[in-house]
Amino acid sequence: EPEVTQTPSHQVTQMGQEVILRCVPISNHLYFYWYRQILGQKVEFLVSFYNNEISEKSEIFDDQFSVERPDGSNFTLKIRSTKLEDSAMYFCAATADQETQYFGPGTRLLVL
Amino acid sequence: GIQVEQSPPDLILQEGANSTLRCNFSDSVNNLQWFHQNPWGQLINLFYIPSGTKQNGRLSATTVATERYSLLYISSSQTTDSGVYFCALGTGNQFYFGTGTSLTVIP
Numbered sequence: 001e002p003e004v005t006q007t008p009s010h011q012v013t014q015m016g017q018e019v020i021l022r023c024v025p026i027s028n029h030l031y032f033y034w035y036r037q038i039l040g041q042k043v044e045f046l047v048s049f050y051n052n053e054i055s056e057k058s059e060i061f062d063d064q065f066s067v068e069r070p071d072g073s074n075f076t077l078k079i080r081s082t083k084l085e086d087s088a089m090y091f092c093a094a095t096a097d098q099e100t101q102y103f104g105p106g107t108r109l110l111v112l
Numbered sequence: 113g114i115q116v117e118q119s120p121p122d123l124i125l126q127e128g129a130n131s132t133l134r135c136n137f138s139d140s141v142n143n144l145q146w147f148h149q150n151p152w153g154q155l156i157n158l159f160y161i162p163s164g165t166k167q168n169g170r171l172s173a174t175t176v177a178t179e180r181y182s183l184l185y186i187s188s189s190q191t192t193d194s195g196v197y198f199c200a201l202g203t204g205n206q207f208y209f210g211t212g213t214s215l216t217v218i219p
Binding site: 031033035042043044045048050055056057058089091093098099100101102103105106 | 143145147153154155156157160198200202204205206207208209210211212
């Protein structure tokens with residue numbers, strides 16, 4: 001059964017550095033999402049993406065964040081200048097029909 | 113944004129027991145899903161259920177959209193059911209997760 005995959009599984013970075021988190025959605029899925037989960041807290045919506053455009057974004061998704069689908073398969077989240085409070089698990093999700101979302105395993109980001 | 117409240121926040125069950133988890137929400141939505149986050153952190157979709165009732169094995173879910181709540185039933189619980197259960201609500205293409213119910217099933 002196809003799965004959503006994410007790389008890397010873990011990333012450690014210095015404050016102020018740029019990071020790019022990658023997601024490979026299931027091939028026939030058209031709607032893509034990024035979420036984050038700070039340790040021990042609930043899952044927070046960051047952004048939704050459809051037809052090569054951002055559909056919706058939350059207040060968390062400020063100018064430090066960007067998303068793109070550079071080659072028609074990968075879906076990336078870039079954090080331009082990381083802060084300590086960006087440390088979290090970042091999940092990518094995808095759906096074919098805006099109904100059931102399938103989540104990747106996540107990337108654990110630690111900002112030092 | 114939509115307010116999503118889940119209850120109870122924590123639940124400990126003996127293996128074989130049944131349970132009901134509740135999700136209340138503050139506004140009308142076009143999407144409601146239940147997820148299980150296992151102890152390894154993976155989020156598994158259980159149900160897409162903006163209204164009505166669905167069943168999948170030992171799990172079932174009911175959403176009463178007009179009264180703004182959804183229920184997840186777990187019957188004959190097993191230790192592998194342990195983890196955190198989240199409801200997630202969507203309006204348009206933006207989603208709001210509840211704070212979750214942490215379930216521990218003891219043998």
